[in-house]
Amino acid sequence: MxxxxxxxxxxxxxxxxxxxxxxxxxxxxxxxxxxxVSDNGGGSGILREEMNMVPPGDIRNCLVALANTEPIMKQLLQYRFKEGTLKGQNFGNLFLAALADLSGNFEKAVQVTSNVLAITGKVLPVTLENVQLYATFEDDTCVEGETQIVDYSKAHHKMITNIRLEPRNPxxxxxxxxxxxxxxxxxxxxxxxxxxxxxxxxxxxxxxxxxxxxxxxxxxxxxxxxxxxxxxxxxxxxxxxxxxxxxxxxxxxxxxxxxxxxxxxxxxxxxxxxxxxxxxxxxxxxxxxxxxxxxxxxxxxxxxxxxxxxxxxxxxxxxxx
Missing domain, CATH: 3.40.50.10680 (CofD-like domains)
Structure with missing residues (x-):
């Protein structure tokens, strides 16, 4: 084969x-x-909350991983601002956010970025719905948000007994x-x-x-x-x-x-x-x-x-x- x-x-x-x-x-x-698309931390989380969009960080990383373009383009999409009001924000995330706003469609933003980077294959968000991850731990604590779930696990060393998305079954x-x-x-x-x-x-x-x-x-x-x-x-x-x-x-x-x-x-x-x-x-x-x-x-x-x-x-x- x-x-x-x-x-x-x-x-x-x-x-x-x-x-x-x-x-x-x-x-x-x-x-x-x-x-x-359940990430709610860092720059992705800010864009998700303020622009009501799919968190772009993991999708951006996959686009760059599959890219076949000049190294400077990959570096640009991964560039993180070091100072000012944009400190900590990633240029690639902002690029996807701007394209999504221009087109009114996050899928189109991903497609345009795919073309710019000449990627091998394609990248798809699993859903376009605004989903939030919830976890229930063995101490019966319910934690909302991917970042908060990770932080609670590390801080309290408790096992997850249930994990779900809201809204259910997007x-x-x-x-x-x-x-x-x-x-x-x-x-x-x-x-x-x-x-x-x-x-x-x-x-x-x-x-x-x-x-x-x-x-x-x-x-x-x-x-x-x-x-x-x-x-x-x-x-x-x-x-x-x-x-x-x-x-x-x-x-x-x-x-x-x-x-x-x-x-x-x-x-x-x-x-x-x-x-x-x-x-x-x-x-x-x-x-x-x-x-x-x-x-x-x-x-x-x-x-x-x-x-x-x-x-x-x-x-x-x-x-x-």
Whole structure:
């Protein structure tokens, strides 16, 4: 099979999705990134509140990840103002906001930006509705807002017992369901379980389309837990939680990291309450799901954080097809 025309749908949000997109665009040109829109923090949150628009940050990151243009254009879309009234605001977010205002349509703004950046594939917000994420924790506290959920988890180290969108079950954006139905490969993750991946699956039509799709469904497991949100979770726990929303037996393959993280970097994560995600090769779930173990660690020595190695990850994704 010619992998360069393979129809791939990648579902998620945050840094994990954009990191993966940079790798997989070297293998196929038919990529659709479906991006969560529950972010309410930082510059995206301000634009969302003041302009009543979809938060642009994660979508902008995916557009830049898939871009095939001059480096200066990518740098411009990622530029963050350092002083004045715009301090902390991102130019790319403002660019998308201006285009949305001019056209009266955020989807058109994304399309125009896609053309400007000559991206590989396309980027779609999962919904255009003004959705808010709510989480209920094991202490019965209900927290509104993605940023607030993350902050509460870190501060109180409480587990999430329920996660939902308001309004309930929003309508998917145009072309989202069609892309999933036509996909030959569906990628879930990497990314925060409850704030990057699950929000997409809280839309019934999206979850149903994934469940009934004939595509190969691959979950890329995180390397580290999220403090509070997934403290104590294993890879198997992540799979079980995802399949609460898309159905048991939906995931075909899971890619897990088997490379050790240097102690000095691991220690920093542990100080924040995170731990490496482990897996049990003898767990019965692996009788139903294929597990691919791969050395996937990439360390940013300057900023001292851990990410997936996008080139290796893409290689293992497409070698399995």
């Amino acid at each position: 010619n992998k360069s025309s393979l129809k791939v749908v990648a579902i998620g949000g945050g840094t994990g999705l954009s990191t993966m997109l940079r790798g997989i665009k070297k293998y196929t040109s038919d990529i659709t990134a479906i991006v969560t 309508k998917p954006a145009e072309a989202v369901i069609e892309a999933i139905e036509e996909a030959e490969m569906i990628l879930l993750g990497p990314g925060s379980l409850y704030t990057s991946i699950v929000p997409n699956l809280l839309i019934d039509e999206v979850a149903q389309a994934i469940r009934t799709s004939r595509a190969q469904k691959i979950y890329i497991a995180n390397m580290m837990s999220q403090p509070g949100e997934t403290t104590g979770f294993t890879v198997e726990n992540h799979i079980e939680e995802l399949e609460k929303y898309i159905g048991v037996g939906t995931i075909d393959t899971v890619i897990v990291n088997n490379e050790n993280i240097p102690e000095e970097y691991l220690k920093k994560y542990m100080e924040d309450g995170a731990h490496m995600l482990s897996f049990d090769a003898q767990h019965p779930i692996w009788k139903l799901i294929k597990r691919i173990e791969a050395p996937l660690v990439r360390i940013n020595h300057e900023k001292e954080y851990i990410r997936h190695n996008q080139e290796k990850l893409a290689e293992y994704i497409f070698d399995d097809f």
